[in-house]
Amino acid sequence: MIRPDAPVLLEIRDLHARVEDKAILKGVNLTIRAGEIHAVMGRNGSGKSTLSKVLAGHPAYTVTGGSVTYRGDNLLELDPEQRARIGVFLGFQYPVEIPGVSNLEFLRVATNARRTEQGHEELDTFAFEDLVRERLKVVQMDPAFLDRSVNEGFSGGEKKRNEILQMALLEPLVAILDETDSGLDIDALRIVAGGVNQLANADNATLLITHYQRLLDAITPDYVHVMAAGRILRTGGKELALELEQRGYDWVDQELAALAAEVA
């Protein structure tokens, strides 16, 4: 939902970042307002996953220039945990398995960290169980997954559902979903996308990072951005994704070549 007067949640300005010695982001600009759903598309290696990790504060990535403000504050100076607590959420492409740590306990500690930051009371075990059982419905998840270790032995689809469950509990204002559709069959995709749609509202925003149109058939974006060589090359509405689907990414290469020629 595009409302020009809606407050800006995330403002990315000329963002540059590298991993080890390799420059990956080379000047990303993006403004995200409350209520909006954005999709960033692009080939492997275009920098879209790096963008999500930089926003979440992954220690392997170094920001070399530009700025990111979240509701007016400098996001880049915060630790990853602090970013999460104030409402920035990263849904992982490959959710990590953590043997020995109970999923329920993990979800409770995470939820309470967010609640404390918001000035709410921490939930005790019982209150949290009530909450989590209600939120399980968002992704039609079996409560048995709560008693297992975090993501351990989960199938690809179960891991992604667990990600959306975390999102449902943490109620972020900006949710960045990195290739949430990868590895999902049609049914799982529908459930996960349904969860994302249920959670989207006028106060929050979603940034989908994806390869494929099929996720965007289930979640309608307000904006589609095409990323290539560490920059957003073009921005449009949902029809841009359809165009990509039909024409492929070859035109992206042509535009890149033209850009390179201009610079030369």
Next chain:
Amino acid sequence: MSSSQAVGDLVSQPYKYGFVTDIETEKIAKGLSEDVVRLISSKKEEPAFLLEFRLRAYRQWLQMQEPDWAALGYPPIDYQDVVYYAAPKQQQKKASLDEVDPKLLETFDKLGIPLSEQKRLSNVAVDAVFDSVSIATTYKEKLAEHGVIFCSISEAVKDHPELIERYLGTVVPSNDNYFAALNSAVFSDGSFVFIPKGVECPMELSTYFRINSGDTGQFERTLIVAEQGASVSYLEGCTAPMFDTNQLHAAVVELVVLEDASIKYSTVQNWYAGDENGVGGIYNFVTKRGQCRGDRSKISWTQVETGSAITWKYPSCVLQGADSVGEFYSVALTNNKQQADTGTKMIHVGPRTRSTIVSKGISAGRSANSYRGLVQIGPKAVGARNYSQCDSMLIGDQAAANTYPYIRSQQPQASVEHEASTCRISEDQLFYLQSRGIGFEEAVSMMVSGFCRDVFNQLPMEFAAEADKLLALKLEGSVG
């Protein structure tokens, strides 16, 4: 700060029990000889049989060699440079706690082991041992009502010499090994527990060992006897001040379990581990063994080993009685330059005996952590079963973890299973937890306690949370 550095700092938390209590101590001169053994025995006014026991052990020790098979490296120990007896100066054993030197009570308060009537732990009886001498035992009277004897071993020698004579040295003979022989010759104090037939001990029993003096060796001796159908849960805790010299600690623990009886023995060992360069710290050479003498008897060892510069320790079970059960649950954490070689021996003698071994080793810093365990199934142990699981967790990239399982079976109808795994706390796991709002330190401690959960579940409730905290503290700054 890179996360590897951060984990490192996390582990290298200052040792908070490193203070020294300024108290007058009676010490004998350094060195070991037959005269010293006689002197210790006479200071303790011991009966003749005990002096004999000590002298025999001393002569055996002289003939023995220090073991060198463990994966441990340390400079040679000069056994003549150790003080073999030190005791805080106070008049004879106190009738009540009010007469105990307040400095000692204060010391234990500071360690979180309040002894005074008002503050003591509500369902745990404590024997407090300071520099190898028992200074106080709480709830003695209440335990006596149930026929339970819980006192220092010195008192037991005076008050129950027949029990000591019957059981001492019957599980760990004085010539069992080098360190056990040394202990048998010079042991100063320790705890004695006797649970009579059919009695379920009404409270947790606990001994807290505190080393205070700098150059003094520590040689405690603990003996626990559970008669037919009796049961008890016992916990020992250990801390020591920080000195820049290494200190020798060689303890012996013996457990005797008769028919249908059970002993659960838990240890939280947090001796001073030395500094980050490995200077100072306790050399911990301990022999712990229990005998399941009766049918259907059970011994369960649980240990959380976090301290000491060197740990050499293999709490073992001799499963003689038919259907007897031995268990060993261990968490050993090493950091900086600590070295641990620890594990267990499960000796299956009787038919249908069962044993379970769960060992969790965590190595951080530049430490080395080895599991060494023996499962032995004798020819009469028809239908014996063992299950062993040894997991190692590495933190950082300079720590080492080794597993040395030994299996000897002379019984074709026995089943022995061994599983082992090694894992590392990865940056991705930490980042995942952090990206959900969980702070770095909490993330590490969640993962470590998750790793150790099977073992912590075995600890008495009052101490499980403590152990969790202790580990978190030890790990502060170590993950990378």
